[in-house]
């Protein structure tokens with residue numbers, strides 16, 4: 001894996017506190033006062049409430065129960081893909097100094113939001129104590145580090161730019177191999193459209209960001225794509241215009257109700273054979289498995305070549321957590337080889353640790369482990385590795401508007417403005 005330092009550096013990433021403004025916790029104590037003599041409960045806040053995501057969490061919890069039997073897991077999950085609801089609930093709890101004992105945060109710029117707001121603790125001492133510094137790739141640890149301090153424990157590496165398909169639908173329509181370029185892909189989508197099948201299933205806001213980013217990677221290539229997030233590539237450039245036009249063309253092949261669907265609703269259209277393809281992160285492998293649907297294929301998005309669009313879920317110790325010792329036990333499990341295996345074999349992701357035994361994993365993850373070892377790592381904005389939450393929000397609303405008005409110049413202008421507002425601050 002070639003982790004690009006520019007893409008993972010928190011210092012280079014835009015930092016926005018819009019969602020988290022004023023959220024600095026008032027309680028600077030070690031939590032003992034809050035726990036009323038030592039609570040056993042460890043509230044773990046995620047958005048993994050259902051399907052493969054829940055199964056991944058359950059795997060981690062079962063390891064926690066073994067490693068940390070003195071503590072009690074409390075599930076603080078708030079449903080909604082990519083944290084679309086959870087992040088708002090969390091922001092308001094942090095503002096009210098009512099943090100869970102730990103919460104899910106994406107490595108990269110999104111984590112930096114919480115660090116800049118003073119909402120999470122430095123875990124450098126735990127990294128030393130648990131031998132974690134050498135357990136993860138350096139580029140990943142860099143994405144968790146600000147000012148020499150490491151702030152979270154990564155649970156996994158997910159890949160965002162995967163094209164999933166219903167194999168039977170493809171075979172029934174004479175599609176024997178998935179396209180490797182955008183023009184080839186458009187031809188296949190035309191074939192499917194002519195048969196009355198939804199060629200490409202799509203959901204709302206953040207899922208549209210993902211599709212657009214996949215097109216940007218195809219049209220700009222990995223270096224220029226990475227540069228979009230580090231102020232090296234101009235969002236006003238003609239290659240970005242080309243990508244917006246390609247993306248607009250792709251929207252014509254998607255379901256009209258896209259703005260009201262979560263990723264699992266779009267996935268269902270594929271599983272039900274109503275749609276052929278879906279661009280989605282590799283949590284989809286676990287979710288389809290969990291739902292008993294086996295007839296799926298996966299390929300990198302057409303034109304993305306050897307780009308591995310990465311994101312990592314990690315867990316933190318919030319300032320003012322009621323049970324910091326219980327949280328540390330959770331974090332130790334998250335970072336352990338056993339914890340990563342229990343979680344990732346069920347979650348569709350690959351372990352963040354480098355001591356993975358690929359044979360322990362399902363077929364999809366085995367192929368992802370092989371790709372991660374050789375591909376080029378590029379970041380994702382909706383999943384926090386590329387941009388802050390403020391930037392995510394600005395792109396989301398621009399794309400939501402574009403989904404209904406299709407105004408290419410309007411979208412590009414909004415993307416330029418978002419980059420200006422958030423990049424490099």
Ligand code: GAL
Pocket residue numbers: 047048053080081082083106158281283311312313382383
């Ligand atoms: C991502 C998260 C993944 C998965 C996905 C869909 O942001 O990192 O673990 O949960 O959202 O909900």
